[in-house]
Amino acid sequence: xxxxxxxxxxxxxxxxxxxxxxxxxxxxxxDVLGETGTKEACGEGECGACTVLxxxxxxxxxxxxVGEVSGTVVTTIEGLTASNGxxxxxxxxxxxxxxxxxxxxxxxxxxxxxxxLAENPHPxxxxxxxxxxxxxxxxxxxxxxxxxxxxxxxxxRVNGL
Amino acid sequence: xxxDYHRPSTLDEAFxxxxxxxGSRFVAGGTDLLxxxxxxxxxxxxxxxxxxxxxxxxxxVSPRLRIGAAVPLSDVQVHPVVAEKLPALVxxxxxxxxxxxxxxxxxxxxxxxxSPAADTAPPLLVYGASVELQDANGSxxxxxxxxxxxxxxxxxRPGEILRAILIDPxxxxxxxxxxxxxxxxxDLPIASVAALVETDGATCKRVRLAAGAVAPVPLRLxxxxxxxxGSSLDAETRALAVETAxxxxxxxxxxxxxxxxxxxxxxxxxxxxxxxxxxxxx
Numbered sequence: 001x002x003x004x005x006x007x008x009x010x011x012x013x014x015x016x017x018x019x020x021x022x023x024x025x026x027x028x029x030x031d032v033l034g035e036t037g038t039k040e041a042c043g044e045g046e047c048g049a050c051t052v053l054x055x056x057x058x059x060x061x062x063x064x065x066v067g068e069v070s071g072t073v074v075t076t077i078e079g080l081t082a083s084n085g086x087x088x089x090x091x092x093x094x095x096x097x098x099x100x101x102x103x104x105x106x107x108x109x110x111x112x113x114x115x116x117l118a119e120n121p122h123p124x125x126x127x128x129x130x131x132x133x134x135x136x137x138x139x140x141x142x143x144x145x146x147x148x149x150x151x152x153x154x155x156x157r158v159n160g161l
Numbered sequence: 162x163x164x165d166y167h168r169p170s171t172l173d174e175a176f177x178x179x180x181x182x183x184g185s186r187f188v189a190g191g192t193d194l195l196x197x198x199x200x201x202x203x204x205x206x207x208x209x210x211x212x213x214x215x216x217x218x219x220x221x222v223s224p225r226l227r228i229g230a231a232v233p234l235s236d237v238q239v240h241p242v243v244a245e246k247l248p249a250l251v252x253x254x255x256x257x258x259x260x261x262x263x264x265x266x267x268x269x270x271x272x273x274x275x276s277p278a279a280d281t282a283p284p285l286l287v288y289g290a291s292v293e294l295q296d297a298n299g300s301x302x303x304x305x306x307x308x309x310x311x312x313x314x315x316x317x318r319p320g321e322i323l324r325a326i327l328i329d330p331x332x333x334x335x336x337x338x339x340x341x342x343x344x345x346x347x348d349l350p351i352a353s354v355a356a357l358v359e360t361d362g363a364t365c366k367r368v369r370l371a372a373g374a375v376a377p378v379p380l381r382l383x384x385x386x387x388x389x390x391g392s393s394l395d396a397e398t399r400a401l402a403v404e405t406a407x408x409x410x411x412x413x414x415x416x417x418x419x420x421x422x423x424x425x426x427x428x429x430x431x432x433x434x435x436x437x438x439x440x441x442x443x
Contacts, residue, residue: 020163022166059264060262060265067167067168067210068168068210133260133346
């Protein structure tokens with residue numbers, strides 16, 4: 001098994017490294033690069049805890065081979081936060097509306113929200129619930145998560161984001 | 162566990178790599194194959210990626226629809242001509258997995274995986290789709306019916322790939338729908354049904370029905386079609402089609418459903434699809 005060289009953009013910075021070809025993007029992010037904001041729960045593409053954006057599209061990083069990452073632009077939860085540590089308006093909305101409980105699903109929920117609002121800045125409640133099909137929260141219901149996304153959409157509109 | 166990963170830049174290069182690595186597998190989105198590999202059901206020494214190949218990309222609309230096998234499902238879903246001409250296909254994709262899955266999973270992969278429950282298969286069967294297969298020596302075309310042979314079994318020969326899905330757009334005035342029922346939204350369907358109706362005045366001139374997850378392969382419901390063709394889609398005919406559909410499938414009992422319930426549900430979905438299409442005719 002030969003290692004492969006990957007080079008891509010992660011949260012605005014160029015990354016180049018040699019990796020084992022059977023790793024998943026999730027392993028590369030967490031174990032090689034130390035970016036542990038992205039979580040693994042099911043590892044089977046069911047729960048969405050590992051959701052990241054690849055070229056702006058939400059994907060399950062647990063099902064994304066590292067062999068496909070070269071040349072792409074990857075955004076993780078770390079990439080939403082400003083360099084001075086200030087949270088993005090989506091993260092603030094989740095905090096303000098109680099959209100997190102244990103918090104393990106939250107990075108994935110937030111990344112799904114980022115992809116949704118980039119495509120559809122004015123989602124209806126049913127569009128929000130449909131977008132969340134691939135993101136599971138096992139603490140509680142989804143009411144406050146949906147409200148957080150509605151709040152994020154409002155904040156995005158007010159701030160012209 | 163461990164395997165090599167190759168990302169060829171042309172189809173010829175992909176064929177060459179595959180020929181040199183016995184047991185290697187082609188992969189596009191990988192959402193099914195990587196799962197099979199992580200739980201040990203597949204252990205190829207190498208994956209050969211078809212994901213970025215232009216030969217398998219793109220959607221052509223003229224003279225017939227040609228969907229590249231490696232086009233992600235979410236791109237097919239929002240394509241304006243596909244949405245206009247093949248609404249049942251779009252509906253089937255909308256219910257397939259999650260957005261994260263649809264962003265990488267491909268139509269070609271959904272067919273090559275050859276699950277009896279493949280969501281895109283029933284609509285593609287009612288649209289009379291064919292598939293273009295290619296290996297290092299050339300290409301051939303087979304109907305989707307001929308392509309799907311059994312659970313996990315397709316007409317693909319060793320070293321051959323599915324390159325594109327070919328569909329003659331339905332005639333003007335044709336209507337088509339797709340209905341599925343799963344335990345939860347993300348799960349595979351317990352049963353699914355696609356239906357297409359072409360009418361001449363109040364008469365159903367041409368009817369196509371297909372069902373998924375209720376036989377070893379997604380299959381056309383030809384006897385039910387015969388019941389409906391030439392009728393006015395009246396309630397009595399629809400009821401007969403429902404009963405006929407229940408008898409021409411061969412469902413199994415598994416963790417998602419019993420055989421009996423699948424039989425019942427398939428009838429219900431056929432009835433709903435025909436009722437919906439009857440409403441549009443009237």
